[in-house]
Amino acid sequence: MTNPLPIKWQVPSRSGSTQPNSGKRQETDIRNHEVLDKGVLLLKDNPKEQNGGFENYETTIEESLFGYPERQIESVSSNASIFFDLRWFRFLESLDLSHVVGGDVTFRYVVVTYRGNGQLAAICPFLVCRNPNIYFLYSMDKYFFLNWAEEASRVDPEGAGRYRILVWLTRLYRALIQAAGVRTDGWILAVSPLSHRGGIAIDPSISSEQSRKITHLVVERLKEQGRQETMPVCFFGIEERQSQLRSSLCEEDFQELFLVYDHAIPVSNLETMDEYLQRFRSSGRRLLRKEMTAPSDNGIRFESVHDLSLYRSEIAECYARTYNRYGSEHFHHCEMFWDKLGRYLYPNAEAVIAFEQDRVLGFSLLLGKKDLWFYRVGRCYDAVSKRAAVYFNLAFYEPLKRARVQSYGKIWLGAGASETKGRRGGISHALYSHVWFPRKRERLLLLPYLENFSKISRTTQSKASCPSSYLHQDQIVSDG
Numbered sequence: 395m396t397n398p399l400p401i402k403w404q405v406p407s408r409s410g411s412t413q414p415n416s417g418k419r420q421e422t423d424i425r426n427h428e429v430l431d432k433g434v435l436l437l438k439d440n441p442k443e444q445n446g447g448f449e450n451y452e453t454t455i456e457e458s459l460f461g462y463p464e465r466q467i468e469s470v471s472s473n474a475s476i477f478f479d480l481r482w483f484r485f486l487e488s489l490d491l492s493h494v495v496g497g498d499v500t501f502r503y504v505v506v507t508y509r510g511n512g513q514l515a516a517i518c519p520f521l522v523c524r525n526p527n528i529y530f531l532y533s534m535d536k537y538f539f540l541n542w543a544e545e546a547s548r549v550d551p552e553g554a555g556r557y558r559i560l561v562w563l564t565r566l567y568r569a570l571i572q573a574a575g576v577r578t579d580g581w582i583l584a585v586s587p588l589s590h591r592g593g594i595a596i597d598p599s600i601s602s603e604q605s606r607k608i609t610h611l612v613v614e615r616l617k618e619q620g621r622q623e624t625m626p627v628c629f630f631g632i633e634e635r636q637s638q639l640r641s642s643l644c645e646e647d648f649q650e651l652f653l654v655y656d657h658a659i660p661v662s663n664l665e666t667m668d669e670y671l672q673r674f675r676s677s678g679r680r681l682l683r684k685e686m687t688a689p690s691d692n693g694i695r696f697e698s699v700h701d702l703s704l705y706r707s708e709i710a711e712c713y714a715r716t717y718n719r720y721g722s723e724h725f726h727h728c729e730m731f732w733d734k735l736g737r738y739l740y741p742n743a744e745a746v747i748a749f750e751q752d753r754v755l756g757f758s759l760l761l762g763k764k765d766l767w768f769y770r771v772g773r774c775y776d777a778v779s780k781r782a783a784v785y786f787n788l789a790f791y792e793p794l795k796r797a798r799v800q801s802y803g804k805i806w807l808g809a810g811a812s813e814t815k816g817r818r819g820g821i822s823h824a825l826y827s828h829v830w831f832p833r834k835r836e837r838l839l840l841l842p843y844l845e846n847f848s849k850i851s852r853t854t855q856s857k858a859s860c861p862s863s864y865l866h867q868d869q870i871v872s873d874g
Contacts, residue, residue: 485738497525657820678864702736712772
């Protein structure tokens, strides 16, 4: 299948004002432009930074990457995940992100270029989040104060009574610090939108020393944005293995906070499903084999689809059915979302669809680049789906089959449902947030609370993320 939406070469002005495939930018409020489009931060005017070689680079805030050559974007992001890929950025720019996340957000990039020739050196996507009612992991207020008890009770039901007391205490503390002028209603979130990964994509040909300098420039640009907005800056979803970025952020006065455990199945050397099964003890293998054969025993088949427009209404319905079961705290995806996702990310996106004859029972959306990402899932909840173990095949065994023919390092399964994922080979990996506050008031009154919250959150999630007894001990390798 040819790419149904080829990416076009366009070279408008570097202001980022050209927005193909998107009309939403006209709706951006005037204050966004006044703050975000300040122009170029000329670091050569700072003599301290000249001594470190910073004068070789220039940083700008951009609302689009359409003004930069595609080959340069691809080069900068070549070692990064799918969430820093050119096609992913094009996809994001085609969406009304405020609708998807449930509130006002502004999407921008910090772009670093060589001062001499203007060539791209680094890209850091970020969101300015001004509405505390957005998706809870993107909302400082919800995540740290309002919604965590519900999540904690779900993960640790035995502690539900204790969490109710903590809810009362945290809401009281929130009211007190807000009365003292502390803001919890927004922040600048360095994240690739619609993912749980943040960071900086830096040209892999750049040396480690220069990468640190570029990281410093990006951080300083975001700090400047934070001072203008009087908002905290947060690098969101940083993996344990990103040691250089984590140490650089700590050196820049960011506080590292535990965020969540993600889960991944290592597949770099996987050639057969039997090799996968040999990772488990005999009791685990029996369960997994039973789940693998259940679909065929019940007349269920799976098909891989790249053109998501063919089934966008069924996919949208299954997605809404599944995520609405767990409340309203999820991204909102209409039918057009799936259509665009398939077109922009072709061939890196595919839907695995479960059929009972011609009836769609469910789907999983997989994104592939270096690692394979189990990105979205939706399904029916009838007796047939349960008997045929449709969910387990969509989430684990069908992605594993694809990993056998592609050179992926891991299959990322996402956070939550730790016991279910652990029983099928998922290993926990810690993700972190790194937070910086522009005002002393927040550092004194809010940061100690966030540090304690992080410790409690890690302890609570660790109970649910213990390695599964189904796995042989030599298969348990966790970085979290």
